Amino acid sequence: MGSAPATVLSVRDLHVEIGGSRILQGVTFDTAPGGVTALLGRNGVGKTTTVRAVLGLLPDGGRITGGAVTLDGADVTAEPTHRTVRRGIGYAPEDRGVFTRLTVAENLALAERPGGAHHYDLVHDLFPELLARRAQLAGTLSGGQQQMVAIARTLLNDNRLVIADEPTKGLAPRVVTEVAEVLERAAARVPLLLVEQNLAVVRRLATHAAVLDAGRVVHGGDAASLLADRELTTGLLGVGSRAPSGRASAPRGDDVLGGAH
Numbered sequence: 001m002g003s004a005p006a007t008v009l010s011v012r013d014l015h016v017e018i019g020g021s022r023i024l025q026g027v028t029f030d031t032a033p034g035g036v037t038a039l040l041g042r043n044g045v046g047k048t049t050t051v052r053a054v055l056g057l058l059p060d061g062g063r064i065t066g067g068a069v070t071l072d073g074a075d076v077t078a079e080p081t082h083r084t085v086r087r088g089i090g091y092a093p094e095d096r097g098v099f100t101r102l103t104v105a106e107n108l109a110l111a112e113r114p115g116g117a118h119h120y121d122l123v124h125d126l127f128p129e130l131l132a133r134r135a136q137l138a139g140t141l142s143g144g145q146q147q148m149v150a151i152a153r154t155l156l157n158d159n160r161l162v163i164a165d166e167p168t169k170g171l172a173p174r175v176v177t178e179v180a181e182v183l184e185r186a187a188a189r190v191p192l193l194l195v196e197q198n199l200a201v202v203r204r205l206a207t208h209a210a211v212l213d214a215g216r217v218v219h220g221g222d223a224a225s226l227l228a229d230r231e232l233t234t235g236l237l238g239v240g241s242r243a244p245s246g247r248a249s250a251p252r253g254d255d256v257l258g259g260a261h
């Protein structure tokens with residue numbers, strides 16, 4: 001057999017300040033070459049900031065003060081977002097980023113990256129409902145359907161990596177299951193970096209995991225052994241610290257990470 005494929009995204013000792021506060025203080029992890037790498041941790045530890053720093057999408061007053069981000073070996077640290085994305089990143093942001101006054105079809109068309117193939121067959125195969133609703137204004141879709149649009153956009157182009165930030169947040173349990181199924185099928189085609197607070201979803205999808213605490217990655221590696229470590233899940237993920245209401249197919253009281261909204 002040949003050598004193992006190289007990692008797609010590599011984050012090294014990343015430091016970020018926002019408004020003068022040190023938010024990331026040395027974040028280091030690699031995405032797995034295939035499957036799902038979960039970025040985990042309690043609320044406010046810096047998961048979204050990490051993703052936004054990778055994509056050059058830090059808020060006003062935010063800047064990278066140290067460290068490096070590489071994509072397929074190329075240094076993309078602080079590169080303009082459009083250039084990094086063109087290298088092959090699909091991004092489903094936390095707020096879904098759907099254009100509510102445009103139709104489903106228009107939302108997809110806007111995501112078409114020039115110069116590459118556009119996989120409408122795949123998208124319509126994965127999301128038959130979006131095909132049926134292609135003329136519907138995205139603002140009239142349910143939260144779950146809007147999330148489908150956000151994920152569909154990431155699969156339309158040939159991407160090296162898809163980043164999904166809390167794709168199941170705020171969704172009804174049945175819809176969480178549907179979104180998890182779609183993510184699973186997506187991850188069979190393209191490596192996925194997943195920020196996720198629903199532990200049932202993490203258990204189902206994640207092959208690798210990195211756990212953040214106070215702006216640093218404090219654990220990384222194989223997801224199954226990490227999630228089997230009770231001390232770790234209780235201490236760093238806050239599992240069991242809150243009895244979630246309306247949680248997704250959660251047989252136990254530990255399926256939403258600490259402080260999840």
Ligand SMILES: Nc1ncnc2c1ncn2[C@@H]1O[C@H](COP(=O)(O)OP(=O)(O)OP(=O)(O)O)[C@@H](O)[C@H]1O
Pocket residue numbers: 018019023041042043044045046047048049050059
């Ligand atoms: N625009 C901003 N201005 C000021 N502080 C910010 C801003 N964005 C994030 N922060 C701070 O950075 C820290 C990390 O936030 P971040 O959203 O990255 O955490 P997170 O792990 O993704 O949590 P959550 O699950 O709540 O999204 C928090 O203390 C937050 O208050």
